Amino acid sequence: MPFYEPGLEELLLAEVNSQRLKFTSxxxxxxxxxxHFICVGTPQKKDGLAADLTYVDASIASVAPHAKAGSLIVGKSTVPVGTAGRLAEMLRKVNEKVELAWNPEFLREGFAVEDTLRPNRLVVGVTSDRAEETLKEVYASLLKDGVPWIRADLPTAELVKVAANSFLATKISFINAMAEICEASGGDVTVLAKAIGxxxxxxxxxxQAGIGFGGGCLPKDIRAxxxxxxxxxxxxxLEFLREIDSINLRARARVIDLVRTDLGQDLKGKKIAVLGAAFKPDSDDVRDSPALDIAVQLSQAGADVTVHDPKAIEPARARFSHLTFSESIEGCVAGADVILHLTEWKIYREINPSAIKNQVNQAIIIDGRNALDRDLWVKSGWKFRALGRA
Structure with a gap:
C-alpha cells in the first residue's frame, strides 16, 4: 500500500483475491x-482559494464515452455547489443515455474502512427515481442495517459535504478561540471544554483545543x-469562515511563541524535538500538517529540529527533506531543549516522562494537542506548557 489506513490493506487483499475487485487503466x-463512481481529488488551486476541478472533469470526460446506456455515474468527490449540474450538462452532450448522481463521501482518515462499512448516513443527489433505485441496490446491505437514507437534489447533496466540513472547522476554531481567551485571562480551556461539552x-x-486542523480536506474545503x-x-x-481559517493558522503560531518564551527569541542552534508529522493520528497523510508547518517554521528560524512519527516519516521526508527525522522517540528527544507534542498518537501518551528526562537537555514539553497527562509530566519534574492553559 502506498499510504497507511488501518484495516484497508487486509480488506483490499481479500477482495482482490476473491476476484471481486479488479484494476485497469x-x-x-x-x-x-x-x-461508475468518481472518487478523485479536488485540491485548492495554486493561484487562489477555489477548488481545482481538473481531475473531476477529466474523469467524467474519460468515463462518459465508454459507459453503457442506462448506467449511472456517481460523484463522490467534494465539489463546489453547482459542479454536478455543470457536469450533468457536459455528460448529456457526450452520452445522453447515461445519468449523473452525487453521493458525497464522509470518510475520516484513520477510520475510512469503518466509515465505509458502517456509515452514519447516506446522502444521494439524484434527478430521477431510477437513479435513486440504482443506488439503493448498491447500498442494499447498509439500508437493511438501518443506515439513514437522505434523497436530495444535486446542489443540496454537494452542499451537505462542505457544510458538514465547515461546521466541524468552526467548532475546532471556536474552542481554539476560547483557548486564546483562557491564555489572556488565566483560565483553563480543557475544563471549559469539558463543561460546555x-x-x-x-x-x-x-x-479539544490545540494546533488546529489540517490535512487534505477541511482547510481547502472551507476556502473553496x-x-x-x-x-x-x-x-x-461565509465571511465568518475567513476568521475560522485565521484562528486555525494562529494556533500554529502560538506554539512557536511558547517555544520562544521558553528558549528565547533567537532559536539558532536550539534543539527541538517534534513528536508527530501526520496531520492526525492513525494516518500517514502530511498534507497541510500543522505539526510539519510548525517544524518547518522553527527550522527556518535556525533551530535544529528532529521529527518522529510512527507512520508518516517517509511521506514527510519526501516533502521536507531538509528536516531531520528519527525512527525512534528516544533518538528524537535526545539532547532536546524542548519537546513539542503535535500529533496525538497513542504511543506519545504512553511515554514515561521520568524515563526520558535524563535524555534531554531541558525538561520542557509543549503539548500542542492537550492530550498528555499534565499532572504526570509535572510530577516527573517537567515544565509543562499547553495552549489555553495557565
Whole structure:
C-alpha cells in the first residue's frame, strides 16, 4: 500500500483475491458496468482559494464515452455547489443515455474502512427515481442495517459535504478561540471544554483545543466554499469562515511563541524535538500538517529540529527533506531543549516522562494537542506548557 489506513490493506487483499475487485487503466473494460463512481481529488488551486476541478472533469470526460446506456455515474468527490449540474450538462452532450448522481463521501482518515462499512448516513443527489433505485441496490446491505437514507437534489447533496466540513472547522476554531481567551485571562480551556461539552446541544466532540486542523480536506474545503459563495453573490454569508481559517493558522503560531518564551527569541542552534508529522493520528497523510508547518517554521528560524512519527516519516521526508527525522522517540528527544507534542498518537501518551528526562537537555514539553497527562509530566519534574492553559 502506498499510504497507511488501518484495516484497508487486509480488506483490499481479500477482495482482490476473491476476484471481486479488479484494476485497469483501459476504459474499454468498463462498458458492462452499471455504476461508475468518481472518487478523485479536488485540491485548492495554486493561484487562489477555489477548488481545482481538473481531475473531476477529466474523469467524467474519460468515463462518459465508454459507459453503457442506462448506467449511472456517481460523484463522490467534494465539489463546489453547482459542479454536478455543470457536469450533468457536459455528460448529456457526450452520452445522453447515461445519468449523473452525487453521493458525497464522509470518510475520516484513520477510520475510512469503518466509515465505509458502517456509515452514519447516506446522502444521494439524484434527478430521477431510477437513479435513486440504482443506488439503493448498491447500498442494499447498509439500508437493511438501518443506515439513514437522505434523497436530495444535486446542489443540496454537494452542499451537505462542505457544510458538514465547515461546521466541524468552526467548532475546532471556536474552542481554539476560547483557548486564546483562557491564555489572556488565566483560565483553563480543557475544563471549559469539558463543561460546555456536557450540554447536549453542543456535545464534547471536536472541543479539544490545540494546533488546529489540517490535512487534505477541511482547510481547502472551507476556502473553496468561500470562493464559491463569492461567485454566487453570497460572499457575506461565509465571511465568518475567513476568521475560522485565521484562528486555525494562529494556533500554529502560538506554539512557536511558547517555544520562544521558553528558549528565547533567537532559536539558532536550539534543539527541538517534534513528536508527530501526520496531520492526525492513525494516518500517514502530511498534507497541510500543522505539526510539519510548525517544524518547518522553527527550522527556518535556525533551530535544529528532529521529527518522529510512527507512520508518516517517509511521506514527510519526501516533502521536507531538509528536516531531520528519527525512527525512534528516544533518538528524537535526545539532547532536546524542548519537546513539542503535535500529533496525538497513542504511543506519545504512553511515554514515561521520568524515563526520558535524563535524555534531554531541558525538561520542557509543549503539548500542542492537550492530550498528555499534565499532572504526570509535572510530577516527573517537567515544565509543562499547553495552549489555553495557565
Amino acid at each position: 483501459d476504459f474499454s473494460q468498463i462498458r458492462d458496468c452499471d455504476v 456536557y450540554d447536549p446541544r453542543i456535545g464534547s466532540r471536536f472541543l 466554499f468561500m470562493a464559491r459563495s463569492e461567485e454566487l453573490g453570497a460572499k457575506q454569508s
